[in-house]
Amino acid sequence: MAIPPIFQTKHFDDFKFEQRLLPWQEQERYERIWQTTDIVNLQFTASFSPITVQLLDENDDIVLALPALVGLPNIYVPGAYLFSVNMSLATVNTGCYHFRIIAGPAGPTQKTYTSGCHYVSQDPIPQSILIEYFHSMYHEDVIFETGIKFQCRMFGHIGFLDPGRNDEFFRDQRYNPGLLNSRTVRQWPVFFGNEFGLADDDIDLLNRIWSCDNVFLDNKAFGVSDNSKFEFTEEEYFPKRGVTITVEEGINRASKIFALNLDTSKKIMASVNVESTVFGDTSNSGSSNTVPVHNITVE
Known part of the structure; x- marks a missing residue:
């Protein structure tokens, strides 16, 4: 991101860690750590689609790519919808990777965001x-x-x-x-x-x-x-x-936890809301490479 000549500050939300370092500071690299047992869960709010999340290696080759699944409308932002991605790192080899988010259809309005280094280890850290x-x-x-x-x-x-x-x-x-x-x-x-x-x-x-x-x-x-x-x-x-x-x-x-004195001779009707992900497409339309496992006990 370029800074207009009138401004000289590289703000926190606009520049990566390495780009914000001052000349007299030691030059360090940002690095986030993961194990292959971890899952990267992401949520987006957008009024457009598609949104794609990619995991790239040090050669910029795509290792994993998942489309964000559109979900419920965002009641706090009219006209916007929720998108989510669940990325398992189980199949990733040990090494340094970075995430790339491609937002919007191909064309001049499409935006691309790239993260810093994310180190993934197959061994416990x-x-x-x-x-x-x-x-x-x-x-x-x-x-x-x-x-x-x-x-x-x-x-x-x-x-x-x-x-x-x-x-x-x-x-x-x-x-x-x-x-x-x-x-x-x-x-x-x-x-x-x-x-x-x-x-x-x-x-x-x-x-x-x-x-x-x-x-x-x-x-x-x-x-x-x-x-x-x-x-x-x-x-x-x-x-x-x-x-x-x-x-x-x-x-x-x-x-809250509370207790009531009730007439035990009367009947009470109860309903159970089961998590919606128990049923339906386990692939989440391609937005997740995790396998959900649910245990349901009915008595």
């Missing part, structure tokens, strides 16, 4: 964390009501237990202490980034991830602790940073 996240409703321009759940993998690890507690005391007339109430909590610092740290692009993604009400680190639910903020470890002139945030175990419910 030590000291990495698979982050899965979703929200209970529309959030950060994503229609989570479709049931989409995102994944990303980053270098990181969970630190030592940092126990916390909230006590309420009282003292009698002789000033003897007494404990009225006590609540304990288990907290852990989570460190993101290896010895080279993370680019601002990943830090921005982490900030958005922790704004969701359901976040899983290696298949265990966590939530940000009260008043916890990102703490950075950085070196002067080095453009990447390590990030630490304190979390607690927990499931963020998007519902």
Whole structure:
């Protein structure tokens, strides 16, 4: 993207990480990591079609290509529809790849977007964390009501237990202490980034991830602790940073639990809504190379 002569700033959303580096900073390369066990889920909002997502190797040869499946209309953006892609990396060889998104029909209005390096490994990546996240409703321009759940993998690890507690005391007339109430909590610092740290692009993604009400680190639910903020470890002139945030175990419910006193002699009618992807075309019209497996138990 070219900058008009009157402006000299390479803004975050307009330029890649390498292009935003200043002359006195060390020249580093952006790299996102994946394992072949991971799935890349993407969602788009557009008033046009088609949208194609391609995975290209270092020679720009297409390794995978999936068309985005058009879905429900976006009630928040009149005239626009949702598109989704589910790309499994199971058949990809170890190496550096990049994603290319081709938006719109061929012609002068077609747009092409290319990502930075995405390193895919057939072997497990030590000291990495698979982050899965979703929200209970529309959030950060994503229609989570479709049931989409995102994944990303980053270098990181969970630190030592940092126990916390909230006590309420009282003292009698002789000033003897007494404990009225006590609540304990288990907290852990989570460190993101290896010895080279993370680019601002990943830090921005982490900030958005922790704004969701359901976040899983290696298949265990966590939530940000009260008043916890990102703490950075950085070196002067080095453009990447390590990030630490304190979390607690927990499931963020998007519902309420309640009890009612009812007449047990009366009948209650109940209905069950089964996930729509259980039935129909398992290929999702070509927008997914994953194989959905559903277990339905009827009693």
